[in-house]
Amino acid sequence: MNEQKTTIPEVFLSPYNPAEHEEKLYKMWEESGFFNPDVCIEKGVTTPDAEIFSIVMPPPNANASLHAGHALFVTIEDIMIRYARMQGKRTVWFPGSDHAGFETQAVYERHLQKEGRSRFDMTGEELRSEIWDFVQTNKAIMENQVRSLGASCDWTRELFTLDERVIKIVHNTFKKLEEDELLYRGARIVNWCPKHQTSFSNLEVEHEDRNDKFYYFQYGPFVIGTARPETKFGDKYVVMHPNDERYKEYKHGQQIDLEWINGPITATVIKDEAGDPEIGTGVMTITPWHSGVDFAIAKRHDLDFEQIIDWRGKLLPIAGEFAGQDIKTAREQIVAKLKEKGLLVKIDENYQHSVPCCYRCGREIEPQIKDQWFVSMKPLAEKALHALDDKRFAFMTDRDERVFRHWLENIEDWPIARQIAWGIPIPAKICTQCEHGMVDLDDSIKTCTKCGGDVIQDPDTFDTWFSSGQWPLATTSYPNGDDFKTYYPTSVMETGKDIIFFWVARMIMLGLYRTGEMPFKTIYLHGMVRDKKGLKMSKSKGNVIAPSEIQEKYGTDALRMGLIVNNVPGADMNLDSDKVNAYKKFANKIWNIARFTLDSITDMSSDAVLNTSDNENIENNLRVQIVAITKDMDSNRFDLAAEKAYHFVWDYFASTLIEESKTLLASTDSNIKQSRQRLLSEYLISALKILHPFMPFITEAIWQEIPKEMKDADILMVAKWPK
RNA sequence: GCGAGAUUAGCUCAGCUGGUAGAGCGUCCGCAUGACAUGCGGAAGGUCACAGGUUCAAGCCCUGUAUCUCGCACCA
Numbered sequence: 001m002n003e004q005k006t007t008i009p010e011v012f013l014s015p016y017n018p019a020e021h022e023e024k025l026y027k028m029w030e031e032s033g034f035f036n037p038d039v040c041i042e043k044g045v046t047t048p049d050a051e052i053f054s055i056v057m058p059p060p061n062a063n064a065s066l067h068a069g070h071a072l073f074v075t076i077e078d079i080m081i082r083y084a085r086m087q088g089k090r091t092v093w094f095p096g097s098d099h100a101g102f103e104t105q106a107v108y109e110r111h112l113q114k115e116g117r118s119r120f121d122m123t124g125e126e127l128r129s130e131i132w133d134f135v136q137t138n139k140a141i142m143e144n145q146v147r148s149l150g151a152s153c154d155w156t157r158e159l160f161t162l163d164e165r166v167i168k169i170v171h172n173t174f175k176k177l178e179e180d181e182l183l184y185r186g187a188r189i190v191n192w193c194p195k196h197q198t199s200f201s202n203l204e205v206e207h208e209d210r211n212d213k214f215y216y217f218q219y220g221p222f223v224i225g226t227a228r229p230e231t232k233f234g235d236k237y238v239v240m241h242p243n244d245e246r247y248k249e250y251k252h253g254q255q256i257d258l259e260w261i262n263g264p265i266t267a268t269v270i271k272d273e274a275g276d277p278e279i280g281t282g283v284m285t286i287t288p289w290h291s292g293v294d295f296a297i298a299k300r301h302d303l304d305f306e307q308i309i310d311w312r313g314k315l316l317p318i319a320g321e322f323a324g325q326d327i328k329t330a331r332e333q334i335v336a337k338l339k340e341k342g343l344l345v346k347i348d349e350n351y352q353h354s355v356p357c358c359y360r361c362g363r364e365i366e367p368q369i370k371d372q373w374f375v376s377m378k379p380l381a382e383k384a385l386h387a388l389d390d391k392r393f394a395f396m397t398d399r400d401e402r403v404f405r406h407w408l409e410n411i412e413d414w415p416i417a418r419q420i421a422w423g424i425p426i427p428a429k430i431c432t433q434c435e436h437g438m439v440d441l442d443d444s445i446k447t448c449t450k451c452g453g454d455v456i457q458d459p460d461t462f463d464t465w466f467s468s469g470q471w472p473l474a475t476t477s478y479p480n481g482d483d484f485k486t487y488y489p490t491s492v493m494e495t496g497k498d499i500i501f502f503w504v505a506r507m508i509m510l511g512l513y514r515t516g517e518m519p520f521k522t523i524y525l526h527g528m529v530r531d532k533k534g535l536k537m538s539k540s541k542g543n544v545i546a547p548s549e550i551q552e553k554y555g556t557d558a559l560r561m562g563l564i565v566n567n568v569p570g571a572d573m574n575l576d577s578d579k580v581n582a583y584k585k586f587a588n589k590i591w592n593i594a595r596f597t598l599d600s601i602t603d604m605s606s607d608a609v610l611n612t613s614d615n616e617n618i619e620n621n622l623r624v625q626i627v628a629i630t631k632d633m634d635s636n637r638f639d640l641a642a643e644k645a646y647h648f649v650w651d652y653f654a655s656t657l658i659e660e661s662k663t664l665l666a667s668t669d670s671n672i673k674q675s676r677q678r679l680l681s682e683y684l685i686s687a688l689k690i691l692h693p694f695m696p697f698i699t700e701a702i703w704q705e706i707p708k709e710m711k712d713a714d715i716l717m718v719a720k721w722p723k
Numbered sequence: 724g725c726g727a728g729a730u731u732a733g734c735u736c737a738g739c740u741g742g743u744a745g746a747g748c749g750u751c752c753g754c755a756u757g758a759c760a761u762g763c764g765g766a767a768g769g770u771c772a773c774a775g776g777u778u779c780a781a782g783c784c785c786u787g788u789a790u791c792u793c794g795c796a797c798c799a
Contacts, residue, residue, distance in 0.1 A: 008758095015761065207796090214799085225799050239799090276799080284799040293798085353798050399727055403794070406726070410796085497794095532735065534792095566737050566746070571728085572793090574735055578748045585761040596758035637739070643746070654759085662757060 008599040009705045016591035018555030021701040026147055029700075034085075034718050035154045037092045045718045046090050053084035054487035056472050056520075057153060058495045058503070059096035059161060062139035063104040066146070068529040068537065068575055069496060071547035072567075074149040075560045076526060077494050079638050081152055082693040084491075086721040092487055093153035094475040095146065097139050099162045101423035101464035102198065106360055108134055108422070120197075124421035124459065131422045145548060150556055150696045152717065157483070159475050161467055162424065166474040170467045171427050171441050173514060178439045182376045185437035189292045190415055192368040193358040194313035198419040199372065200358070201463065202412060203501055205365055207354040214351030215335060216280070218343045220258030220267060222247075225280035227351060229334045230327045233319045234306040235260075235285035238267050239297060241275040244282050261338060262320040272297050290367050309366055327366075371435050373426065373460075374413045380509040381408040387508070387518055395523045396636060397570045400500065407501050416466045423461030430458050469506030472519035479515075490520045497525035497570060524636055525570055529563070532576035545575055557695035558583035564694060565642045586646060587698045590691065593654050594702040597684045600665055601677045601710075608674040617679060621652070622686055626722050629690055642694050649687050657683060681710055686722045 033039035040046040055077055060070050077093065085091040108131050109119055119127050139160070146153070159166065177183035190199035216225050222238055238256070240247045250256075252271040257264060267285070274297050275284060288298035289307045298305060309327055310316055317323045322330050338344045356365040385408050387393060388401070395401040417426055429438045429445045433453030438445050448455055467474075472493075476484040489511075493504060504523060511519030530536055531543040538544065550559045554577070562580035567573040610618065625648045632641035657680070664676045685706075692699040696717070703716035713719035 012758085015759080202796095227799075280799050282799090286799090291799095351798095354796095355798095403727070406795075501795095534735075562747095566735090568737075571736095576735065576748075579735080579746095581761085582747050585759095588761045589759065592759035592762090594758085599758070632739085635739080639737075640739070643737075647746090655763090658758075659756090659763095666757080 008595060011701075011705065012591065012595035012598070016555075016588045016698060016701075018557065018587070018697065019552070022148070022150075022556055022697045025697050025700050025704075026150065029152060029715070029717055030147075030155065032715055032717075034715065035093075035152050036156050037090050037154070040085070040718065041090070045713075046085075046088050048090070050088055050090040052487060052491070053081070053089040053091045054094070054490040055081060055092075055492050055494060056094045056475050056490050057096060057151075058499075059098040059159075059468075059471065060142050060146070061100035061103055062097040062135045062142055062160070063100055063107045064138060064142075066142060066149075066547055068545050068547055068563075070145075071149055071550075071559060072526055072529050072563050072573075073494060073496065074146060074151050075563050076524070076638065078149070078151050078153075078560075078696070079564065079693040080492060080494065080636075082696060082717065083633050083721065085152070085717065086689065086692065086719060088720065090486075092157070092483075093151070094157050094159070094483075094487075095143075095151070095153040095155060096159040096161065096471070096475060097142060098464070098468065099135060099160065099422065101461060102196070102360075102418055102420055103464070104131060104135060105420045105422040106196065119421070127421045148551060148556065149547070150560070152696070157475070161464075161471070161474075163474075165477065166467060166470070167424050169470050169474050169478060169514075170424055170462060173470060173510065174427060174462075175439055175441055176514070177375055182379060183373065183439070184376065185371060185373050187369050187371050188374065188415070189295045189367045190370045190372055191356065191365045192311065192370070193361065193363060194311065194366055195361050195363045196358060196420075197311065199368075199370060199415060199417070200365070201415055201465075204359050205356045206359045206362075208357050208362075209352065209354045212351050212353065212355075214348040216345040216347070217338055218345055219260070219283075219285060220256045222283045223281045223345050224283055224285050225348075226285075227353060228331075229338070230315065230319075230322075230331045231287040231290050231308055232285065232334075233261055233315075233322075234289070234308050235287055236265055236267050237270050237286050237298070237301075237303055238283060239270045239272050239275045239286055240283045241273060241277050242271040244275065244277045246277075246282060259341065259343070261334065261341075268303075270297065270301055270303070272300065289369050292367055295367075295369070305369060307369070309368075311368070313366060371430075371437070372415045373417045373428070373437065374415055375466075377411045377414050377509070380513055381411040383512045384408055384505070384508045387512060393508070393518045393521055393523065396525065400497065400523065400525050400570065404500060404505065407505065414463075414466075416463045417458075417460040418463050419460055421461065423464065424467050426458045426460050426462060428458040429455035431455050465502050465506055468503055469510040470514070472507055472511055473514055488515070489518045492522045492524055493520040494524040494526070497527060500525060522636075526567075527570055527572035530572055530574050532574050532578070534572070534574050545577070550575075550577065550580055553577075554580045554584040555587055555697070557587050557698050560696075561586065561642060561646075561694055564638050565646065567639045569636060569639075583695075586650065587695065589650055589654060590687070590695070590698055591702070593649065593658065593687070594684060594705070596658055597680045598706065600661070601681055603674060603677060608678040609671070610678055611671055611675040614675045614679040617657075618682060622683060623723075625652075626686060626690065630721070630723075633693075638694070645687075645690050645694065649691065653683055653687055685711060688716060689719060689722050692716050692719075 041048050058073060060066060081091055081093045112118060191205045192199050212227055214225055214227050215229055216223050250269045252269060254269040256267050258267055274293060286294035286297055288294045288305045290309060307316060308318055313327050315322050315325050315330055358365055427441045429440045431448035431453045434451045436448055436450040438449055445455060472490060476488045478484045507519050535543060558580050561583035629641045629644050661676050661680060664672055667673050688699045688703055700716045
């Protein structure tokens with residue numbers, strides 16, 4: 001120990017203990033007001049005309065604790081924000097939380113189920129009110145977890161997706177879509193989940209590959225094939241390709257009497273190009289109410305529509321003796337009856353197909369016809385494609401751009417209503433007589449504008465993604481807010497690649513639609529966080545890693561480093577606690593570097609002159625590292641920047657510089673000694689700054705122990721990025 | 724069916740515009756050395772999936788093959 005002086009603060013005498021510092025430091029940051037750019041301007045940390053850097057946080061669902069994916073996005077975005085702030089940019093990060101309509105309701109329904117209750121025994125109002133309370137509690141927990149991760153977002157600008165401001169924008173968009181004739185209400189095929197009793201967009205439907213039986217039945221003179229005999233009761237149209245030579249004797253519109261499941265029927269021949277001669281026998285019957293393809297054929301030829309299966313998945317009276325049966329149990333019995341009647345030709349036991357399922361419960365989706373609000377997406381998608389062509393925004397990686405483009409070029413209209421209580425109500429009236437729907441923002445419509453009949457409030461709510469798609473508008477207070485004028489378009493949209501269509505594409509389309517401008521300039525999509533073996537985390541596998549547990553065990557800084565190093569933008573990454581532990585050790589290393597450095601410095605004045613070799617060291621070593629790391633930061637390669645910083649600090653600063661300093665500091669030549677002290681001081685200051693975006697807590701904890709004369713700011717968070 | 728990505732040390736993965744392979748963990752040997760044993764010094768371990776090609780030079784570029792993963796779409 002150096003006998004001359006003992007300025008070393010006592011905290012350094014024991015290893016770095018994250019739990020001791022993190023909460024206090026976050027409180028200090030939050031109370032300093034520097035998360036808020038207005039305060040930064042007021043206190044001279046940044047200037048009003050400084051370059052703008054803004055991010056809208058993907059609002060976590062207010063229905064559960066944070067998972068590893070949240071920890072990843074908070075880390076990446078906080079790195080961006082802290083880096084920008086240290087560069088003196090006018091920086092803001094808009095936090096928020098999402099009511100997550102269907103998701104939250106589904107979570108809450110499970111709670112109800114545990115209590116032996118069901119939402120179907122409650123009014124929408126009761127359900128809404130209970131979920132509201134549930135969400136308030138979870139929202140607070142979630143926000144504190146975001147804080148614990150070190151997120152330097154501006155809480156004074158926080159927003160919830162059910163706040164008035166959001167609802168107003170969403171309602172106005174709905175109205176504008178109607179005025180621009182981009183909104184229509186019509187009876188179309190929807191993806192209906194018989195369990196959740198709501199419709200979904202195509203994005204919410206998952207396809208499960210299955211091996212099922214495929215049945216061939218005699219249908220008059222034809223043999224038809226189907227995997228779903230239970231839908232066939234109403235089939236009275238037989239479709240084939242117009243050019244199929246095998247069936248040229250049959251004419252379009254020709255009627256044929258034949259025996260079918262429940263007795264004789266009259267079938268009509270339809271020639272349509274949707275009939276693929278290559279599949280099965282080239283002949284099919286159609287069920288327009290329960291199939292999108294069949295629906296389209298029926299529309300083209302103005303055919304009848306009949307519902308066979310009810311909203312709960314049970315057969316309707318058209319099924320005769322099978323009415324009331326659940327379709328899952330009815331199938332075999334129907335086949336048995338057809339066999340009895342001699343109409344079963346054969347069964348292919350090994351038919352491979354993929355079945356649409358509810359992404360949440362896995363139950364088979366039943367296509368149904370339902371009157372729904374749809375948004376015409378093609379005009380909106382074209383605007384987005386033009387913006388992409390004009391390079392008004394860019395993806396970090398080309399592959400994201402290709403995927404995005406492909407989706408937009410093949411976009412389908414968007415059903416935006418959900419039959420659930422938890423969400424933003426659709427401001428519309430529905431006629432009880434003619435089903436006509438009327439947009440009504442101010443509750444002024446009392447009778448049907450079409451038939452004069454009675455109207456009721458539309459009981460549905462918006463698809464969560466319809467409101468989330470307007471999130472950048474809401475957070476910045478479109479259209480008149482100062483934030484909108486200052487921070488829109490935002491600099492970067494950073495979110496998971498799994499929601500590129502759900503969210504990113506919708507924000508782009510709706511943002512362009514409302515403002516004519518892109519909601520953001522750069523899109524950074526991160527991959528999924530998996531467990532240490534690369535498996536998807538799931539409760540059933542028991543491999544879910546809760547960020548809070550990792551934080552407690554290794555510290556938040558270590559978690560952040562574990563999430564960022566080696567994590568290539570867009571690629572999935574594996575979270576391994578051994579890796580996080582390595583960064584816990586690194587945190588302790590930094591701690592001891594600071595201890596050694598501060599202990600070595602006897603003279604705090606910065607006027608010590610660097611000797612030639614130390615000066616060269618700064619120029620050829622420190623500066624070079626800073627430039628390299630800054631370059632990685634500027635290209636959003638935080639994985640590389642973090643790794644460089646790690647090696648620079650450990651392998652050079654600690655292993656080389658400090659080791660050689662031990663002899664130099666003992667020199668009797670005061671110039672050598674003082675020069676060395678100043679060199680170490682510069683290294684420490686720079687290292688802390690470089691590491692701060694990645695490891696904000698420990699770097700700030702050390703910064704707070706550094707004598708004022710040595711530093712350019714009281715709080716590291718607002719110190720200047722080194723050059 | 725359309726499209727994308729992956730294949731590098733025992734494990735999990737980096738390697739940015741081509742120049743004799745890197746990290747973490749693990750393994751082996753040694754060590755109290757003005758901070759740190761959450762440490763220090765050292766070592767072993769890779770024909771960079773395979774086959775061709777371009778180049779003075781290829782893990783990196785081109786062609787093909789194999790295996791795996793993911794996304795989208797369709798299904799009578």
